[in-house]
Amino acid sequence: MKRLLNAIRDQFELTHNEAKSALLFFVIILVNLLLYYSYSAYTVNEQSEILIEDYGKTEIPESEERKSNWVDYGSSYKKSAKKVERFSFDPNVATNEQFERLGFPKYLAKTIINYRSKGGKFKYKEDLLKIYSMKPELYADIENLVSLPSKLDKKTPDFDEHRVIAEEKPAFAPKKTFTISKFDINTADTTQLMQIKGIGKVFASRIIKYRDILGGFHSIDQVGETYGLDPTVLPELKKYAVLNTKVKKIRINDLENFRHPYLRYNQVKVIVAYRKQHGNFRNTEDLKQIKILDEATISKIEPYLEF
Template sequence: MYKGLVQYLQDYFGISRKEARGALVLILLCFLMIWMPFVFRRWVLPLMPLRSAPPPRDMLDSLANLLEKENQQKFRKPKFYPKKYKEKITRSGRLFDFDPNQVSIAQMEELGIPSFLAKRINKFRSKGGKFRKKEDLLNIYDFPSTMYQRLEPHIVLAGTAVAKRPESAENTTLVDPKKRYPDKSSYSKPSKPALAAFDINTADTAQLVRLRGIGTKLSLRILKFRDALGGFHSTAQYTEIFGLDSLALAELNRYAKVTSEVKKLNVNIATVEELTAHSYLRNKKIATIIVNYRTQHGAFQTIDDLKKVKVIDEATIKKIEPYLSF
């Protein structure tokens, strides 16, 4: 049974025998992990004695009430600022005109701005920040709107706007903005290059990833399967690639054509390792029997001679026939 499962995984996924054994062990471990909690609760847990009796219901109710009271007390506390903090924010100071981009920390405190906000403004300026309009002060974290309304008439910003160049009749170098750029209608949308048919046996990943439903990983899997075969001899072999959905399969059938010859394997001189490297002859036992039969009975002349090796079924011979030479 074990050998049959390994052979099935090997044929289904197109992997080596070692990889098939690893996959079988992984499947068994996953199955064990899924069913372990159920087995533990159903048969193991009832056999384990309780170390202590469960607490009485009255004790649980009292603990629940105590936790509920503590939570209520927590939510009653002020969320944002304590009383002293609010007093600091709302305190008044001497008002005078100032530029927020140049005013010092001491002058801001004199205006009634709390020390922590003055330091925050200074830190904002030291990192390259700049106040371009009065409302930018409100972008400082926790800056109160009431304080801004009190200071707003005294905020004086240095003018940053550049005076516009006056237009005159003598100035002929000015260009009409409407004529500066071409009309939108003159732009043409770039068209995607049309996909063309290509030879699957000489294609690379760049050609495969252009097809819908095929990404980088899937394109590498297709090329790995192709190289292990020695090339595709028919588009019907696309269905043997693991992970292809209907969209990717339709795209391959439409654009990936078989135009070049496959790589032949001389069955009369191939070693066991060369035979097992082929995707259709992964079974090392069958490859060894083929080599031994050839040694005992002489070279194979036709495909009918290979059919005399009883361990090879008719389906495998039909699949491997295009790749063999005698």
């Protein structure tokens, strides 16, 4: 189950809770499908039993047109078998009259001649069996009269019929090994980020958006603050990501208003009001005088402040 959850999470780039919800959703759908088909099968069987009990045996009436077009090929062959002659023949050149003398029904003789007129050719005796409606018992009677070789007598393969084109299999190209070059996390695009295992298109976009709101990362660990990102991605990211570009600073003593993810709206208002009452801030120690700011918040915002 854990492997399945991890597979769903990696495939669709979901959080652990989102993956669990998706799996539960799929299970509910599967159970509903099984119930639906079970019920359908039961109702169909029940209806079939009712129909059989009520109506018994039924016959589909055969249309008059079908009856009139029906030809009893078996009886036709039996009638002609009484008047057959025995002589060698080549099915590639035999005439309609010759076929009938050999015991071929008229429809079958006509079928063979039509086949030849369209370019068909008999190379072996057994090729006659490819003709539609050629009955095995008729073929058994005339097999020895056909002046063509048999496939069973072949000593060499028939390259016309079973031609095998031997193509040399291309050698498998060596598997490409992708080498990831180190990149600046503060200027990287989605393509560079997606080289890291566990970062797809969605998370690459989220990382860049969060980076821009922050004003840049001053530590690779900050990437782990991206919403929904698996913490196991960070160790792999640290192998290739570097910090070559500095973060954007907030000139805290000059701005009347500013925004930052580490500060709430009311905290920014208090900072500006305190500065107006007590003068410019000299360092982060002055910020500690503001009761609404705790040390953890000051520590997080410090790299982005310029006094």
